[in-house]
Amino acid sequence: xxxxSRALSPPPRNQLDEKVRVERRGIKEMxxxxxxxxxxxxxxxxxxxxxxxxxxxxxxxxxxxxCLVPRGRRLGSFRFLExxxxxxxxxxLSNGWELPFSEIINWNTAAVIGDERLLLQIPSTVRSxxxxxxxxxxxxxxxxxxxYFSSMEKIVLTTLEIxxxxxxxxxxxSTLMWNSHPGGLFALPLYSAHLGDFPFYYATLGIKPYPxxxxxxxxxxxxxxQSQPILKLLVAVAKSQYCAQIIVxxxxxxxxPAKHRWPATSVPVIVIEGENKVMSSxxxxxxxxxxxxxxxxxxxxxxxxxxxxxxxxxxQSFPERLVGYPARSHFWDSNKExxxxxxxxxxxxxxxxxxxxxxxxxxxxxxxxxxxxxLKGMVDQLANCEDILMNFLVSAVTKxxxxxxxxxxxxKETMMGQSSRASRWADPDHFAQRQTCMNKxxxxxxxxxxxxxxxRLDPVLFKDQVSIxxxxxxxxxRL
Numbered sequence: 001x002x003x004x005s006r007a008l009s010p011p012p013r014n015q016l017d018e019k020v021r022v023e024r025r026g027i028k029e030m031x032x033x034x035x036x037x038x039x040x041x042x043x044x045x046x047x048x049x050x051x052x053x054x055x056x057x058x059x060x061x062x063x064x065x066x067c068l069v070p071r072g073r074r075l076g077s078f079r080f081l082e083x084x085x086x087x088x089x090x091x092x093l094s095n096g097w098e099l100p101f102s103e104i105i106n107w108n109t110a111a112v113i114g115d116e117r118l119l120l121q122i123p124s125t126v127r128s129x130x131x132x133x134x135x136x137x138x139x140x141x142x143x144x145x146x147x148y149f150s151s152m153e154k155i156v157l158t159t160l161e162i163x164x165x166x167x168x169x170x171x172x173x174s175t176l177m178w179n180s181h182p183g184g185l186f187a188l189p190l191y192s193a194h195l196g197d198f199p200f201y202y203a204t205l206g207i208k209p210y211p212x213x214x215x216x217x218x219x220x221x222x223x224x225x226q227s228q229p230i231l232k233l234l235v236a237v238a239k240s241q242y243c244a245q246i247i248v249x250x251x252x253x254x255x256x257p258a259k260h261r262w263p264a265t266s267v268p269v270i271v272i273e274g275e276n277k278v279m280s281s282x283x284x285x286x287x288x289x290x291x292x293x294x295x296x297x298x299x300x301x302x303x304x305x306x307x308x309x310x311x312x313x314x315x316q317s318f319p320e321r322l323v324g325y326p327a328r329s330h331f332w333d334s335n336k337e338x339x340x341x342x343x344x345x346x347x348x349x350x351x352x353x354x355x356x357x358x359x360x361x362x363x364x365x366x367x368x369x370x371x372x373x374x375l376k377g378m379v380d381q382l383a384n385c386e387d388i389l390m391n392f393l394v395s396a397v398t399k400x401x402x403x404x405x406x407x408x409x410x411x412k413e414t415m416m417g418q419s420s421r422a423s424r425w426a427d428p429d430h431f432a433q434r435q436t437c438m439n440k441x442x443x444x445x446x447x448x449x450x451x452x453x454x455x456r457l458d459p460v461l462f463k464d465q466v467s468i469x470x471x472x473x474x475x476x477x478r479l
Contacts, residue, residue, distance in 0.1 A: 061086045065134060066126050068093060070116065084110075084145040089137045091122060101148060104162055104178040110140035140179075147183035151446055157185060165189070180204070182397045191365045199292070199320040199360040200398075209319045212244035213293035213312055213358060218282045220299065222254040223261055230299040231263055237295070238265035239305040242312045244291050245270060251277050278380035282354075283390065285364040292319065294364065298355035306475035311405050314457050315358040322394050322402035324357030330438060330450050339438045339448060341388070341431070350450040351391040352402035359394065367393055375444060378437065384430060385437035392441045392449055401453035406462060406476055 061067065067083035071094035080099075083090040092099070093116040099107045107113070112129070114122050129137075148158045161184060165172035171189040178184040180201075187198055195201040202209065215237045219230055230248075237243055245267055250256055251274035262269055270288055274281040282296070293315060295308065307325070315323040327349035333340040367376075367390060379386045391402065442448050459473040468474050 061088060064088045065138075066091050066112065068122070070094060071097065081145075081149055084141045084149060087138045087142050087145075089134065089141060091126065093119065093122070101158060101162065104165075104173075104175070104184065105144060105148070106175065106179050109179065110137055110144055112137075143181060143183070147185065153446075154185065161185060176201070176204070181399070186366070186370070186397050188366065188369060190369065191362060198362060202319055209292040209316060209360070211316070212242055212291045213240075213295045213315075214244055214289045214291045214361075215246045215295040215297060216282065216286075216289070217246065217248050217297045217299055218251060219248055220251050222252055223257040226261075228299075229302065233297060233299070233301055233303065234269065235263050235265065236303060236305050237297070237308055238267050238269075240308045240312070242309060243267050243295075245288075247272060247286065247288060249274050249282055251279075251281065253277065276380075279383055279386040280367075280376045280380050282386065283364050283367040285361070285368055289361050289364070292360055293358055294361050295358050296354040296356075301356045303356060304475045306473045307406070310459055310473045310476065311356075311358055314403065314405050318403055319360055320398050321400060322352045322354075322357050322359045322391065323405060324352040324354070324402070325405060326353040326356055327351065327402075327404045328353060329452065330448065338435075339442055341434045341438050343431075347454050348452055349404055349454075350395075350401060350452045351388065352404055354387040354390050357402075359390075363390065363394060366397070372444065375441065378440060382433050382437070384433045385441075388434060388437050389441055392445060395451055396445055396449035399449075399451070401451040401455075403453075404456045406456070406458050406473075 061082060064086070065088065067079065067086070067088040067090055069077050069080045069083060069090045069092050071077060072079070075094060075097050077094065080090055080092075090111040092111055092113050095116050099105070099111070112126060114125065148154055161173075168189070171193050173184045173187055173189050173193070174195065176195065177187040177198075182200055187200070191197065196205055196207055199209070217230060217233065217237075221228075223230070234246060234248070237246060246265070246269045248262075248269065248271045250271055256271060256273060262271070272286065272288070275284060293312065295312070297303070303325070311323055311325070315321075328351040329342050329344070329346065329349045330351070331340045331342060332338075371389070371393065375389060379389055395401065459471065459476060462471070462473070462476065
């Protein structure tokens with residue numbers, strides 16, 4: 001079943017033995033039985049020219065609810081993978097066939113296992129399946145296809161990960177990890193074997209993330225004045241009731257400032273010198289990050305304590321996503337036949353930049369250990385696109401868009417006016433580099449993982465004509 005190219009090339013008639021011809025006649029009879037009640041595609045290696053010219057095989061496949069998968073010339077059949085890809089529930093009619101990756105995949109949640117000796121009982125069996133169950137089966141076929149079978153790379157990687165779990169049984173993934181979103185390839189056991197450490201399973205386990213966050217401020221310019229934006233930002237974040245600690249990642253070529261240069265705060269401030277002074281170091285899984293939530297900030301970001309509090313409360317309801325303020329979008333440029341990047345302010349967005357965003361700390365581990373060195377090397381060489389790459393990663397894992405919180409009107413103007421990054425925003429190559437990054441990342445991910453959204457979450461009574469004293473997040477409207 002590993003050769004998709006053979007799936008659309010039925011074997012010549014002279015290669016079919018008498019047994020297959022008999023089975024084909026039986027299945028054609030069953031097709032007539034099904035046609036009166038359910039839309040069912042008969043997955044059979046049919047070589048009748050009349051059948052092939054009369055029906056569009058792919059169209060039948062995608063319009064079908066159940067797909068019969070009888071044994072082929074050998075025990076298995078590559079019709080099985082075709083059914084998974086088309087979200088058609090496979091009805092297995094091949095006694096003794098060991099389904100692929102059955103060691104970790106519970107196929108009872110994605111397929112109907114029939115007995116080829118009881119062929120004529122199949123119609124009544126599938127008719128008895130409730131519509132809710134059918135929907136669950138079809139959704140699971142799509143998840144399993146996308147997670148483990150959609151490319152040769154995923155098939156090979158899944159095989160290697162299964163071998164690793166066999167060898168390191170004490171660190172092996174649970175059945176739930178393999179059979180629920182986002183799948184075993186994204187739930188790395190090197191991070192943890194405990195479900196509660198991953199943001200994807202909070203809802204399933206009925207738990208909530210730790211109610212505090214760690215702020216990581218990325219610093220690239222020397223500290224020469226007490227009026228610099230980074231110091232104001234540090235004070236504002238430290239006042240948040242949800243802030244546990246602040247980490248200043250010093251990626252500046254100048255020496256670390258003395259301790260007395262940093263303002264006094266009620267929470268610990270830890271200054272870490274960046275590894276190799278590269279952009280990807282801001283997403284390293286630092287052991288000093290002890291909270292589930294990470295508030296990622298650029299040094300010149302302007303946020304009030306109220307804005308920080310509100311963003312974190314929103315993230316607590318969506319712990320598997322990126323939640324933040326500055327939004328960007330992607331689009332397909334049909335003239336150039338490539339993906340484009342836009343910073344235009346519209347209702348539509350697909351990225352939330354990590355200059356002011358909250359996400360789960362597991363994404364630091366995934367960014368460091370899952371992404372290839374070539375992509376991270378590109379980011380470090382350009383000193384650009386690390387925020388885009390993080391968005392690609394999170395969207396590829398969750399299959400969901402990020403979440404934008406209250407529109408920050410002054411964000412764009414403030415960013416353009418800051419001296420520490422003015423040269424970066426004014427650099428004509430900056431935008432072109434981000435366009436290049438978009439297409440390079442999409443190529444590695446095998447497609448565009450970013451998802452568009454128009455949802456924005458605002459505080460209750462935000463911009464409503466009521467007394468400011470009645471509003472919980474009062475300072476947001478005063479910007």
